[in-house]
Amino acid sequence: MRLRRGAATSPAPSEASTKPTTAATSTDATVSDEQAREQDMAAGTDTTDGTPSLVKQRDSSPSGDRPDAFLSVRDLQVHFSTEDGVVKAVDGLTFDVEKGRTLGIVGESGSGKSVSSLTILGLHNRERTRIEGEIRFDGHELVKMPERKLRDLRGRRISMIFQDPLTALSPFYTVGEQIAESYRRHTGANRHDAHARAIEMLDRVGIPNPKTRVNDYPHHFSGGMRQRAMIAMSLVCDPDLLIADEPTTALDVTVQAQILDLLRDLQDEFGTAILFITHDLGVIASMAHDVLVMYAGRSVEKGTVREVLKNPRHPYTWGLLSSMPNLSGDVDIPLRPVRGTPPSLLAPPSGCPFHPRCDYVDTVGGDRCSTERPPLALVDGRGAACHLSAEDKQRIFIDDVRPLLG
Template identity: 65%
Template sequence: MSTLSQTAAGPGTAPASSFLSVRDLYVHFATEDGTVKAVDGLSFDLERGSTLGIVGESGSGKSVTNLAVLGLHNPLNTAIQGEILLDGQELTGASERQLNRLRGKKMAMIFQDSLAALSPFYTVGRQIAEPFMKHTGATRREARARAVEMLRRVGIPQPDLRVDDYPHQFSGGMRQRAMIAMALVCDPDLVIADEPTTALDVTVQAQILDLLKDLQQETGAAIIIITHDLGVIAKTADHVMVMYAGRCVERGTVKEVMQRPQHPYTWGLLSSVPRLDSSVDTPLVPIPGAPPSLLSPPPGCPFHPRCGFTDQVAGGICATARPELPEGERRGSACHLTATQKEAVFIEQIHPRLR
């Protein structure tokens, strides 16, 4: 993992209870067209036994952030600056050997596309057993028994037989369960689930989310759920971080963000979700425009070209000054609207859509 010229100082000291602490994280990719600023000054904390939901459109920096935590970016074209502390251990600039000792044992990732993430050349059982042998020194027989145990734990029927099947012999839901088994085989302290319910039907989605919650209660792991689905966030997360253009634009508890959102982008996300109790001819309220290019983000607030409330901010500063999250607070939004203006807009325009 390469770094920029120097590590930037974080905005204050992380809480003592934080198991994962990210401070002023920047992730830039060098391309033929220029530098892509995929993550642009991100800070957050996560405690053991807690679930953080990261939500935002495609390209907002959700997966890039968490791949940086695991050290999975290509160092040849990636520049990373900032501080990533996992249980007090600095990960930014750590060697590949150091990261390999942590991946699987201390931290693990459930990837979005289980069919692509699992090798077609090896059985599911062998792929689950491999990290267990690597990190514990277990024999092949012991590792196979552990793989069977994990498949049973995640609800795979007849695990002693299915352990010798290949990924293509599993259904989509079963492959996702196998991915979870592989990620949790060493009982890691941090689990990152990248769109764990993508391409699954709603019944299997609910089963997967319940499974993650049950396993968290058993192991006390810290979990990060990356998704664009606000329903998944509402069901699983304790805290929410809304990302836009590589930055956090709003954060808070699930109840705070879902019931009292403060940022125009979050208002747009919530307003665009169809409701079961609304009339079939009720139009959805989409967010106008498209996400900005991360090669050349707009000046000022990155959301201002799509925001319908810039006329309420005096001096046109939305287009010139970038709003910042309040330092040292777990609840807040990066927006130039005053607290009074946010409350008025929410009550008059947004709340009626969400009722």
């Protein structure tokens, strides 16, 4: 299965409707990344930044260098006009997602994760939202795309799994009708074929007795089954990009594991690119290839999942990691949450948006943190937006942070 995934990971952004079959390029590199990732997660061993350079080159890229990326977001700004002023929900976000890869976006509530994903689908009220920057999806520019054309992409080539499957499914129509509706909209299939397709999709996502369950309403389904139905609905047209907005947050852990397995298998099968939004670092560890940490509408750290989780370079990422309990670690190690509260996006802090909550402002010295916004300087797709010098980051991480991670 792992090998299969390596194969499906190959970059094939050519014809979108055709599914990538096999391509041998850089399979080895991906597999080694996979294996290393698994080992890290399983054994909890600590490897510092030792990934092969080949992997890094594939993983992500310095911003602006890869206009051919399957999904490429450049300097995205999403501002909402409200009665209280302009909310800068996303402020200069840049990332890429390749086919067959999963980019995990992590951050606190209100860090702009969901807003960015909704922006890709163009689901914001255009009158109250100012969107700037560029979102390129397989050669199409989405930000300025007219609603009518965007509608043809939604659900067919880009689809979304929402957080709460109870409220995200319409209570008035059967699960089958809702799956079939999407299929009929995009393929023009007749009622009978769409119904058959709905049964097939329910079967594929592992719902028992799909022929009878297809006629059930969402309230007849359990939470996990509803999320499966939601996934079936989003995959019914074989999309090329799947945006999963906290798909497992409302589910218990066993169901969560099943859903994640399902998503991984589907990605192996179809080479779908996945944008996985969550605040759960454990889920990121098992799901993502690359990670983007967001804070106050900006990306503060980026890299492969191993780089970010094993050798994080931003104080906010340190905070996220040390606030997560470690089941195999020492119970006496206290959890250390990130102090303070997330900033108001109406008036984000000057300079580095994290500086009011950061413990290392003095290490940087002067008033740099409060006046100068640190850029996300990427080297081989790896970087953190922080004024601390590379030596300081390494030292602080090894001395202060790593002991807390258990």
